Amino acid sequence: MSAAIELCGVEKRFGEIAIIRNINLSVAQGERHALIGPNGAGKSTTFNLISGYMAPSSGSVLMRGEKISGLPPYQINRRGLSRSFQVTNVFANMSVWENLRCAVLWSSGQRYAFWKNIDRLPEVRERTAQILEDINLTARRDVPAGLLTYAEQRALEIGITVAGGADVILLDEPTAGMSHAETERAVALIRRLTEGRTLLIVEHDMSVVFGLADRISVLVYGQIIASGTPEEIRGNPKVREAYLGEEAA
Amino acid sequence: MSEIASHVAPPLPAAADKFKFYGLWAGAAAALLLLPQIFTSGGSLTTFSLIGISIIFSLSYNILLGQTGMLSFGHAVYYGLGGFLAIHAINIITANKLPIPLPLVPLIGGLTGLFFAALLGWVSTKRSGTAFAMISLGVAELIASSALILRTFFGGEAGISANRTKLLRLFGWSFGPQIQIYYLVAAWTLIAVIAMYALTRTPLGRMCNAVRDNPERVQFVGYNPHTVRYLAFCFSGFFAGIAGALAAINFEIANSAYLGAVQSGTVLFATYIGGVGFFIGPIVGAIFVTFLSLGLSDLTPVWQLYFGLIFIAVVVFAPGGITGLLMMHRPLLKAGTLTQMLPSYLMALVPTLAMIVGLILSIETIVHYTVNPGDDSHIKAFGVSFDAASPTIWAMAAILLIGGFGVARKTWTWVGHAWDGATSVAREKGIAA
Amino acid sequence: MLELIVISTLNGILFGMLLFLMASGLTVIFSMLGVLNFAHASFYMLGAFFGFQISRWLGFWPALVIAPLLAGAIGAGVERFGLRRVHKNGHVAELLFTFGLAFVIEEVVQIIWGKSPVDFRVPPLLDFPAFTIFSTNYPAYKMFMLLVSIVIFAGLLIVLKKTRIGLIVQAALTHPHMVGHLGHNVGRIFMLVFGVGTALAAVAGVIAGPALVTQSNMAGLLGPILFVVVVVGGLGSLPGAFVASLLIGLVQTFAVSMNGSLAGAFGPLSPDYASTWLSDIWGVTIAQIAPIMPYLLLVLILIFRPMGLLGTRDT
Numbered sequence: 001m002s003a004a005i006e007l008c009g010v011e012k013r014f015g016e017i018a019i020i021r022n023i024n025l026s027v028a029q030g031e032r033h034a035l036i037g038p039n040g041a042g043k044s045t046t047f048n049l050i051s052g053y054m055a056p057s058s059g060s061v062l063m064r065g066e067k068i069s070g071l072p073p074y075q076i077n078r079r080g081l082s083r084s085f086q087v088t089n090v091f092a093n094m095s096v097w098e099n100l101r102c103a104v105l106w107s108s109g110q111r112y113a114f115w116k117n118i119d120r121l122p123e124v125r126e127r128t129a130q131i132l133e134d135i136n137l138t139a140r141r142d143v144p145a146g147l148l149t150y151a152e153q154r155a156l157e158i159g160i161t162v163a164g165g166a167d168v169i170l171l172d173e174p175t176a177g178m179s180h181a182e183t184e185r186a187v188a189l190i191r192r193l194t195e196g197r198t199l200l201i202v203e204h205d206m207s208v209v210f211g212l213a214d215r216i217s218v219l220v221y222g223q224i225i226a227s228g229t230p231e232e233i234r235g236n237p238k239v240r241e242a243y244l245g246e247e248a249a
Numbered sequence: 250m251s252e253i254a255s256h257v258a259p260p261l262p263a264a265a266d267k268f269k270f271y272g273l274w275a276g277a278a279a280a281l282l283l284l285p286q287i288f289t290s291g292g293s294l295t296t297f298s299l300i301g302i303s304i305i306f307s308l309s310y311n312i313l314l315g316q317t318g319m320l321s322f323g324h325a326v327y328y329g330l331g332g333f334l335a336i337h338a339i340n341i342i343t344a345n346k347l348p349i350p351l352p353l354v355p356l357i358g359g360l361t362g363l364f365f366a367a368l369l370g371w372v373s374t375k376r377s378g379t380a381f382a383m384i385s386l387g388v389a390e391l392i393a394s395s396a397l398i399l400r401t402f403f404g405g406e407a408g409i410s411a412n413r414t415k416l417l418r419l420f421g422w423s424f425g426p427q428i429q430i431y432y433l434v435a436a437w438t439l440i441a442v443i444a445m446y447a448l449t450r451t452p453l454g455r456m457c458n459a460v461r462d463n464p465e466r467v468q469f470v471g472y473n474p475h476t477v478r479y480l481a482f483c484f485s486g487f488f489a490g491i492a493g494a495l496a497a498i499n500f501e502i503a504n505s506a507y508l509g510a511v512q513s514g515t516v517l518f519a520t521y522i523g524g525v526g527f528f529i530g531p532i533v534g535a536i537f538v539t540f541l542s543l544g545l546s547d548l549t550p551v552w553q554l555y556f557g558l559i560f561i562a563v564v565v566f567a568p569g570g571i572t573g574l575l576m577m578h579r580p581l582l583k584a585g586t587l588t589q590m591l592p593s594y595l596m597a598l599v600p601t602l603a604m605i606v607g608l609i610l611s612i613e614t615i616v617h618y619t620v621n622p623g624d625d626s627h628i629k630a631f632g633v634s635f636d637a638a639s640p641t642i643w644a645m646a647a648i649l650l651i652g653g654f655g656v657a658r659k660t661w662t663w664v665g666h667a668w669d670g671a672t673s674v675a676r677e678k679g680i681a682a
Numbered sequence: 683m684l685e686l687i688v689i690s691t692l693n694g695i696l697f698g699m700l701l702f703l704m705a706s707g708l709t710v711i712f713s714m715l716g717v718l719n720f721a722h723a724s725f726y727m728l729g730a731f732f733g734f735q736i737s738r739w740l741g742f743w744p745a746l747v748i749a750p751l752l753a754g755a756i757g758a759g760v761e762r763f764g765l766r767r768v769h770k771n772g773h774v775a776e777l778l779f780t781f782g783l784a785f786v787i788e789e790v791v792q793i794i795w796g797k798s799p800v801d802f803r804v805p806p807l808l809d810f811p812a813f814t815i816f817s818t819n820y821p822a823y824k825m826f827m828l829l830v831s832i833v834i835f836a837g838l839l840i841v842l843k844k845t846r847i848g849l850i851v852q853a854a855l856t857h858p859h860m861v862g863h864l865g866h867n868v869g870r871i872f873m874l875v876f877g878v879g880t881a882l883a884a885v886a887g888v889i890a891g892p893a894l895v896t897q898s899n900m901a902g903l904l905g906p907i908l909f910v911v912v913v914v915g916g917l918g919s920l921p922g923a924f925v926a927s928l929l930i931g932l933v934q935t936f937a938v939s940m941n942g943s944l945a946g947a948f949g950p951l952s953p954d955y956a957s958t959w960l961s962d963i964w965g966v967t968i969a970q971i972a973p974i975m976p977y978l979l980l981v982l983i984l985i986f987r988p989m990g991l992l993g994t995r996d997t
Contacts (some may be wrong), residue, residue: 051469073468083469091462102336102459105452106471112480114453119261121452122254129257138257164470320774322781372981375988379718380917382777383909391907391977398970399962510902514785521778524838551793557786564779565764568771619794 002065004168004198005050006028010059010069011220012045017218019045021222022059027168027215029064032199034209035149037219038242043202044086046219047172051083052076063168078106082166086173088153092146096137096156098106099145101128103163127163134193135159151182159191168198175205187212210234218242274443275497281435285428287340294427295499300539301431301438302495307520307531308445309488314517315525317481319374320382323389324489324516329508330365330392331358331490332497333403339411339498350417351424355437355494362490363483374475377464381478393508408504411497424498432470432631434495441488446528448484457481515542518556522563524570533571548631583673593660593667600656607649613637614646685816690935696824696980698829698931703886704904705911705923706838707879713918714854716773717765720780723905724787725880728753729887730896741891742805750884757880761873765878784901792898799897804820827889836887851875907934910976914983916993925991930976937972951960 005027012020020042027033035043048054048059052073061069068076091099101118104127110116118124122140134137135155138146145156158174174190175183187208203209209216210230217227220242226233233239262270306328313319333480335358342349369392373384396403403409414425448454448512456477459467464474497503506512515538522535541559545552567574581587613630617637626638635642708722733742742749762782768779803809804823804886811819842848850871894900911930915922944964945951951964983990 009459074471074473074475077469077471085466087465089463091459091466093462094458099457102467103457103470105456110452112453112456112476113470114448114451114480114484116451117447118450118452118455125258126254129254133253133257139256141259160466160470314774318774320777372984375984379712379773379777380913383718383913383917384980386906387910387913387977387980391974391981394974398966398974401962434756514781517781551789554786554789554793557782557789561764561779561782561786564771564775564782565767568768568775585938616793620796 003027003062004009004031004064005200006062006065007046007050008060008062010046010049010056010061012049012054018057019222020049020056023219023222024229025217025224027198027200029198031099031198032194032212032214033199034213034216035200035202035219036204036206036209036216038226040218042067042222043219044172047083047200047202051081051170077164077166081168081170082161082164082197083170084157084161084172085103086176088150088157090113090145090153090156090160093144094210095142095144096148097128097132099143099156099160100131100163103160104128107164107166127165131159131163135189136164151178151186154178154186154191157191158186162193162197167199168200171199171201173202173204175208183208184192193197256352259266267656274439278439281439284435285431293428294431296539296543298427298431298434298495299543300536301434302492302499303516303519303535303539304438304532305441305488305495306492306516307523307535308442309485309492310516310520311525311528311531312445312448312457312481312485312488314462314520314606315530316454317457317478319377319478320517321387321513322382322386322510322517323392323513324385325488325508325510325512326369326389326392326518327362327366328493328496328512329396329503329505331362331493332507333409333501334358334361334490334495334635335494335497336409336411336501336503337402337585339413340409343412343415343416348417350419351413351498352419352433352436354416354498355433355491358494358497359487359491362493363487366483366486366489370479370486374478374482377460377474377478389508389510389513390568393505393510396508403505404503404619408502408506410502413498413501430499433633434499437491437495441491441586442532445488447482447529453477453480490655518560522560522570524572524574524576526569527572527576530570530572537571549613550620551612554612559680582669582673584678586671586674589671589674590667591666593664597657597660597664600653600660602653603649604653607646607651607653610635610646611650614642685818686939688815689818689820690939691932692820692824692828694932694935695928695933696828696831696931698928699828700886700890701911701931701942702924702927703831703834703929704883704908705915706835706920707882707917708912709915709923710855710906711879714851715761715765715776715872717776717780718909718912718917719876719879720777720905721784721787722761722780722880722883723908724784725753725757726887726890726904727791727898727901728756728787729884729924730802730891730900731791731800731887732884733785733891734795734800734896737802742807745854746885746888749888753884753887754877754881758877760880761876763868765876766869767832767870774947784905788898795898795969799895799900801867801892802896804892816838821893823893827893830885830889830910834882847871847874854915855909855918862924907976910970910980914976914980916990919992919994922990922992929975930979932974933975933979939970939977940968943967 003026004209005025007023007025010020010023011018025046035046036180037043045054048211049056049069052068052071052075056069059123060067063076063079063081066079068081091102094102101124104124108121108124108127110121110124134140135158137155137159138150140152147151148156154174154177158171161171162169171190175186178186183205190201191212199212201209201212203212213230215228216230216233217224218233218236218239219225225235225237225242228236285294285655288294288297306324308326311322313321313324335354338354338357339351341347342354368390373388374381376384397405411413414423416424424430424433456467456472459470459472460474460477461482467477469476493503493507496507519534519538520531521534522538523532524530541556542552545555563570569577578587578590581590609631613628614637616623617626617628626636627634628637629635694844704722704726708719708790711722712718729749732752733745736745736748746902764783765776804821808823808826810822812822812825813820842852907930911926913924914930915924915926948966951961955961955964
């Protein structure tokens with residue numbers, strides 16, 4: 001079986017500067033994989049390269065063995081890959097309900113339909129309601145997304161990401177800026193929503209990473225210096241030196 | 250329906266809501282039918298026809314600006330081409346005695362608008378935001394200048410005309426009298442308004458809103474924002490074409506002004522002044538601006554200046570337009586705190602009006618000295634006569650303008666405080682978000 | 683033929699430099715404030731009319747200095763008391779504000795100076811032929827226009843490269859999102875940039891006024907071409923604006939001087955088509971389609987390079 005996501009010799013340069021230098025990474029289907037590394041290591045850039053937000057300067061990104069690098073984001077999304085953003089990126093003037101519904105539409109086969117009443121689509125309604133309940137925002141259903149609290153917006157961000165039913169989910173620092181209690185709730189939410197799917201997550205909170213991930217890759221200065229199970233990563237001297245050492249100190 | 254959708258999803262409209270909803274449309278239809286019975290003069294029928302055309306045109310514009318967040322400076326292209334094709338269609342139908350009645354001609358205009366929007370739209374909608382605005386302007390200039398070159402088709406400066414009465418008759422209607430044109434416009438207005446309202450409630454309509462709010466994120470939920478913009482552009486062109494055809498039928502002529510920058514600017518003014526945030530906004534704007542342009546031109550020679558000043562005032566002080574201003578008050582009305590606002594509004598109104606009167610006096614006096622310096626200085630503006638050469642008038646203008654401004658500033662801060670009080674009460678009652 | 687080429691090249695570069703005087707201000711304002719000043723061409727017009735009025739009172743040379751300062755002061759005022767207020771309502775509101783402003787300025791100019799062209803003459807000092815190529819006298823005033831635009835162009839380059847403000851502007855051009863982090867005097871810098879940008883447009887107006895027609899519709903005629911320049915060059919790119927200005931200046935000037943048509947190239951159309959719209963296309967000369975050349979160029983650029991010649995920013 002081919003990997004859910006595979007990066008082969010991926011490089012990204014901005015002018016002279018190489019942000020990503022020859023990344024090889026493989027995420028197996030159904031795996032929860034965390035990408036960690038110090039600030040500026042290129043984690044968000046890696047996400048941008050996988051999700052089609054940017055095209056790699058060289059190398060290729062494969063999804064289930066098929067090349068997706070170079071495709072626009074919406075085509076990658078239609079193949080079943082969905083991502084969240086580090087900075088909340090929702091439809092601010094639309095209600096929570098509308099936000100989630102927009103995220104459900106394409107995968108419900110509605111495409112650009114202009115002849116159907118959107119309120120009379122039972123499948124869309126059903127799935128939107130399910131996601132709304134999953135992210136515990138039922139009480140805030142009709143509130144414009146821009147007026148939600150920070151934690152609520154982060155939950156909505158995750159909701160939009162998983163709503164389309166993609167089986168590869170990329171989450172970019174989903175718990176950043178959250179209190180301890182909020183983080184715990186968010187982790188439970190992520191665990192529940194990504195059940196049976198492939199998850200690639202960028203996260204700074206080590207308790208989240210080691211609690212959630214099946215495998216971890218460490219990115220430093222645009223290169224993956226180690227990849228393995230949480231135990232292997234914990235025991236890896238290179239990682240301790242480059243990254244965890246800083247944390248411990 | 251499953252368990253979850255029934256208690257989590259917004260409730261589907263109950264029978265009473267549906268009744269209210271359809272009742273509203275039926276009421277609108279009845280009002281359109283009865284309007285000519287109340288206002289019977291030819292002048293008011295013409296005005297109503299113009300308003301109907303303007304409503305379709307403004308709503309079609311709002312598919313771009315309000316729904317999809319695309320600011321176009323060249324929407325008149327599709328309106329004008331619809332108008333020209335309608336005139337040509339009438340002439341061809343008449344010449345060949347084709348069995349097509351006049352009420353179907355607006356559809357030809359609409360299809361023309363759709364065709365050209367489909368043709369020019371793909372390139373125009375490649376970019377969004379400011380670039381789209383500039384591109385729409387460039388494309389509009391391209392078409393408007395080409396219209397002057399292709400004289401045979403566009404009739405040069407004079408335009409081309411047609412006789413609308415010689416087509417296949419339905420029920421013996423010749424469409425010569427204005428009342429019959431009124432009913433034609435009214436029927437098309439109703440159809441177009443319903444169709445455009447329905448469009449906002451489709452998957453495409455909602456994705457248009459999503460593209461307006463955040464085109465970047467749209468790409469990550471599977472949609473191509475360019476395609477969404479393009480489709481919105483096509484629909485917008487279609488309805489603009491219908492409006493243009495109705496205008497051409499109404500005047501029995503189409504000329505290059507239909508396509509021009511002024512026409513594009515007018516629809517932008519009407520839509521924005523009415524309010525882009527609500528479906529009804531452009532309707533309000535169309536009515537307001539039509540009355541304004543008909544009314545102001547009788548009251549003062551420099552009415553376009555006032556027009557521009559009103560537009561700037563709306564952009565600066567009421568970006569939600571007239572509808573936005575009214576809708577702001579809905580939570581207060583529900584919470585019963587609207588009356589708290591009235592005293593401060595009244596207090597602010599007096600100096601604001603004084604300032605406006607001062608401004609008008611100054612403008613009209615300056616106009617007297619620059620536009621017609623040789624004329625009698627006893628001039629009349631807005632139905633009021635005064636002596637533009639009198640220093641008393643100058644002093645009065647200055648005092649009203651400067652004094653009014655100073656006092657108005659103060660009173661509007663009071664309005665702000667009263668507003669905060671009234672909304673916080675409404676919020677406590679759980680009405681405002 | 684050679685004569686035509688030389689003269690058209692000179693005129694084209696001149697028109698291009700005038701366009702760049704305006705496009706440079708427009709581009710810098712766009713990069714720093716994020717708003718495309720729809721009224722930019724209106725400040726060009728104000729420059730021309732102020733120049734006309736002041737040269738009546740004080741002569742051309744004082745007008746060349748005072749008129750741009752006056753227009754720039756108005757521009758700075760517009761930024762301080764207008765745009766800054768509208769800023770919180772978003773870019774669409776800002777663009778619409780400048781759109782309304784353009785409309786009002788045109789009305790005001792019409793009220794003060796009327797709708798017909800005013801008699802704005804070339805100053806006597808410069809009213810002589812500079813040189814004669816083949817049989818054409820090339821007016822000294824046009825050389826003066828070229829000189830002024832080149833001097834200002836050089837001045838701009840020096841300011842951009844050598845001064846603190848210039849460095850900030852450069853930073854804004856390459857990293858527009860960083861402008862917000864410039865510090866507490868960002869408001870002053872915005873006002874200054876807007877004032878200088880509009881003053882540059884006014885300089886173009888004063889020097890173009892006597893050579894072209896000073897009339898209340900001049901902003902409406904030039905404005906769309908100016909916006910084509912900045913889109914073709916790539917929104918926010920100063921070198922792009924320069925290349926596009928010259929390109930459009932040359933294309934339009936050359937087109938005006940060409941009389942070829944399809945009829946001329948392939949012979950007259952068969953009489954069967956004489957009364958159809960095909961005959962319009964067949965008979966039209968390149969000179970006649972000169973006004974639409976910039977827009978055709980715009981459409982072509984959009985098809986092949988949607989970001990513009992040297993553009994990198996998506997709005």
